[in-house]
Amino acid sequence: MSAYVVMIREALRDQDEFNTYVTAARAARAGHPVTPMIGYGEVTTLEGVPVDGILVNEFPTVEDALAWYHSPAYQAALPHRQAAADYRVLIVPGVEH
Incomplete structure (x- = not known):
């Protein structure tokens, strides 16, 4: 299953x-x-606090x-990222279609 x-x-x-x-x-x-x-x-914020940017990368699995x-x-x-900006980083599994 894909992971993001x-x-x-x-x-x-x-x-x-x-x-x-x-x-x-x-x-x-x-x-x-x-x-x-x-x-x-x-980024168009519909709810919550606006963010400065979002990056999403897809992988075949969480392990990858x-x-x-x-x-x-x-x-x-x-x-370098930690010195440059404040981030939240998550890994999320995809769903079966």
Whole structure:
């Protein structure tokens, strides 16, 4: 069953640091079965507190998503994201159709 990594950016503090993160995070996808689904486009908030941006990546399984997140390449990118912005990051399993 598919799994989705949902990254909700609450606030961006440092654009240069974020740009460094984006470059490293894109490179960290190599060797992982990831499909980018949503990438920081315009967000229309219908309820709740507005967010600064949302990224969604699809993986074949939760295990694949966890393997990507815990990979050395993504872990090297992670400190740049943490320095650049406030985030919530979740892994959500898909549903059977």
